[in-house]
Amino acid sequence: xxxxxxxxxxxxxxxxxxxxxxxxxxxxxxxxxxxxxxxxxxxxxxxxxxxxxxxxxxxxxxxxxxxxxxxxxxxxxxxxxxxxxxxxxxxxxxxxxxxxxxxxxxxxxxxxxxxxxxxxxxxxxxxxxxxxxxxxxxxxxxxxxxxxxxxxxxxxxxxxxxxxxxxxxxxxxxxxxxxxxxxxxxxxxxxxxxxxxxxxxxxxxxxxxxxxxxxxxxxxxxxxxxxxxxxxxxxxxxxxxxxxxxxxxxxxxxxxxxxxxxxxxxxxxx
Numbered sequence: 693x694x695x696x697x698x699x700x701x702x703x704x705x706x707x708x709x710x711x712x713x714x715x716x717x718x719x720x721x722x723x724x725x726x727x728x729x730x731x732x733x734x735x736x737x738x739x740x741x742x743x744x745x746x747x748x749x750x751x752x753x754x755x756x757x758x759x760x761x762x763x764x765x766x767x768x769x770x771x772x773x774x775x776x777x778x779x780x781x782x783x784x785x786x787x788x789x790x791x792x793x794x795x796x797x798x799x800x801x802x803x804x805x806x807x808x809x810x811x812x813x814x815x816x817x818x819x820x821x822x823x824x825x826x827x828x829x830x831x832x833x834x835x836x837x838x839x840x841x842x843x844x845x846x847x848x849x850x851x852x853x854x855x856x857x858x859x860x861x862x863x864x865x866x867x868x869x870x871x872x873x874x875x876x877x878x879x880x881x882x883x884x885x886x887x888x889x890x891x892x893x894x895x896x897x898x899x900x901x902x903x904x905x906x907x908x909x910x911x912x913x914x915x916x917x918x919x920x921x922x923x924x925x926x927x928x929x930x931x932x933x934x935x936x937x938x939x940x941x942x943x944x945x946x947x948x949x950x951x952x953x954x955x956x957x958x959x960x961x962x
Contacts, residue, residue, distance in 0.1 A: 697741040698795040702947065704733065705787045709940040712780060716934035720879060720904070722776040727783055734787035753789045756811045760785035763814070771901075777935045784943070785813040792947060802958045803950020815951045820935070820942030822952055827933065828864035835863045849923065851884065851896045858898050866930035871918050874911050874929055882910045883928040886917045894922045902930060 708730050712722045742749050764781040767773035773781070791808045798804060808815040839846055846868070847859060866883045874880055881902035887895050894917060899910070917923045945952055 694741060694745045695795050697737060697745075698792055701734065701737050701741075701787050702792060702795070704730070704737075705784065706940075706943065708783070709780065709936065709943060712776065713934065713936045713940045716776060716936045717879075720932075720934070722779075722936070724779075727776075727779040731783050731786055734783055738786055738789060749790065752810060756789045756813070757782070757785045759811060760813045763817075773935065777939065780936055780939055781813060781817060784816055784939075788812050788816075788943075791815075791950075796947075798948065798950035800949050800955055802955050803952070805951035805954035807954065808946065808951045812946070815954075816939065816942045816946045818942075818951065818953045819945045820938040823938040823941045823945070824935065827938075831867055832864050834867055838868070849894075849896050851898060851928075854898050858900060861900055862898055862928055866928050868926040869929045870925050871911070871915050871927060874927070875915070878907075879932060880929050881907060881932050882914060883930050884914070885910050886913050886923065896923065898928065902932065 708726065712726055715722050715726075738753065742753055761782050764773065764778040767781075768775060768778040790810065790812050791804060792812070793804055793809075805815065807818075835846060845852065846863070847854065862883055869880065874882055883899050883902055885897055885899055887897065914923070914927050918925055918927075949955065
């Protein structure tokens with residue numbers, strides 16, 4: 693009977709995260725109703741299972757949720773997480789506080805870590821961070837291949853004078869696209885802007901944290917600079933994939949393989 697509780701919690705959580713990821717990708721918004729409806733359901737299921745089968749875990753459940761909630765809020769207020777991402781992480785803490793190995797063991801035995809057994813949501817988070825980092829490696833490779841095949845510098849004009857740190861962050865989070873794509877795809881964000889200097893020269897600058905606010909104005913300025921021949925047609929941009937997609941992948945990985953970070957550490961240290 694306990695496995696039925698676990699299966700129900702996993703199925704509901706996956707369904708909610710898949711829907712939230714889709715909504716976030718299509719509209720860059722997730723309705724608060726998703727979390728306000730789902731959170732009480734997740735809490736009731738987890739509490740019912742704990743009280744029926746493992747009442748000694750009640751304190752650990754409360755402690756795990758508290759730590760996860762504080763961590764999620766810190767990420768939100770520091771700008772590392774969006775509102776929906778933080779709410780999703782807190783809902784995960786309500787739905788899957790502990791490892792699901794009672795339902796099915798991870799494919800890789802070493803995937804069961806002390807963290808996954810006691811605070812499963814943070815295992816899901818660490819997995820999602822790895823997936824997000826993997827997307828950065830893909831973009832790095834893409835930009836390297838682009839530079840090698842075209843022979844053109846990735847950073848032209850005044851962009852060449854930007855710091856190495858800024859350039860590296862741009863290379864692992866964005867790629868160059870024609871201005872037409874920025875006009876057509878509202879969820880693709882410009883990672884550079886232009887401004888006139890006192891000497892009436894055009895200065896290009898990198899934008900590390902693109903936002904919805906002012907996006908259209910930046911696209912308009914870039915388009916005008918391109919039309920007047922001051923800069924090339926290709927500019928830096930980022931698709932801005934929602935973190936919820938990586939969180940969903942992190943959950944699936946945690947269910948199938950366990951704690952990927954722990955697996956890598958175990959492999960390295962033998």
